[in-house]
Amino acid sequence: MAFTVALLCTLLVILISSLGNALSLNYYEQTCPDAESIITKVVKSEVMKDQTVPAALLRMHFHDCFIRGCDASVLLNSAGKNTAEKDGPPNVSLHAFYVVDNAKKEVEALCPGVVSCADILALAARDVVVLSGGPTWDVPKGRKDGRTSKASETVQLPAPTFNISQLHQSFSQRGLSTEDLVSLSGGHTLGFSHCSSFQNRIHNFNSTHDIDPSMHPSFAASLRSICPIKNKAKNAGTGMDPSSTTFDNTYYKLLLEGKSLFSSDQALLTASKTKDLVSEFSSSKAAFHKAFVKSMIKMSSITGGQEVRKDCRVVN
Incomplete structure (x- = not known):
């Protein structure tokens, strides 16, 4: 501490x-x-x-x-x-x-x-x-x-379909580093995703594969059962990970097992530096938490406003 x-x-x-x-x-x-x-x-x-x-x-x-x-x-x-x-x-x-x-x-x-x-x-x-x-x-x-x-x-905004070079560009334009990219991606340990954000990985992935080959077969099958037909499951989806209400490092562990939802998640394994950070955070929740705090302070310190609104939904 x-x-x-x-x-x-x-x-x-x-x-x-x-x-x-x-x-x-x-x-x-x-x-x-x-x-x-x-x-x-x-x-x-x-x-x-x-x-x-x-x-x-x-x-x-x-x-x-x-x-x-x-x-x-x-x-x-x-x-x-x-x-x-x-x-x-x-x-x-x-x-x-x-x-x-x-x-x-x-x-x-x-x-x-x-x-x-x-x-x-x-x-x-x-x-x-x-x-x-x-x-x-x-x-x-x-x-x-x-x-x-x-x-x-x-x-x-960085899209769930982004590859590693697109992610690097998006974060670096805001003064955020490779470590910031990987640690802030850990926020995906919380919440829910609609099918539309990962449909590209489980249906018609490319001309050779219907399913993204980097995805664990049983995980892909479970997602296809939730989102069976492209564009026909508007409100369907799944938790970001099995402990999607707990802020932990499960996201990184699942990522290494081929059980991530987004292309942008999987992209973190396609470059050596980001993959090394994923491995580090998967093995140490303390290391992830420390890096996340550093990156949140850095990101939240990007400023740009002009006033103090009386009502958050409308300008003064």
């Missing part, structure tokens, strides 16, 4: 310094000291009611940060002629926006106009990882909320 805390402190100093002190651990110390505890209370309450909330909020935070930085643009509603990010194809399955709304409402009642929706989402993402049995970390705060949200920009 002492090593982890020391590592985090070092990382945070580097990150916050590089951001020109835009973010800090004690950002709300004077203006809203109870903000974090209020957000955690709301998130915990909602997770107790619905076990799908952790995966939803973690994915929402990732999808937010990868477009215009972590500016809560994913929370904005479509308005007028503008279709917002949340209504873009990769985001239509996002849910649990109400959790952020509820946390915002409680924080606003205590400290109006102080705590950004972007910070609430970053803190909620940390909280759901902890509540699912994962590691904790101190979240740097001080993000601002963005005023622009375009569905057309969601094509920038």
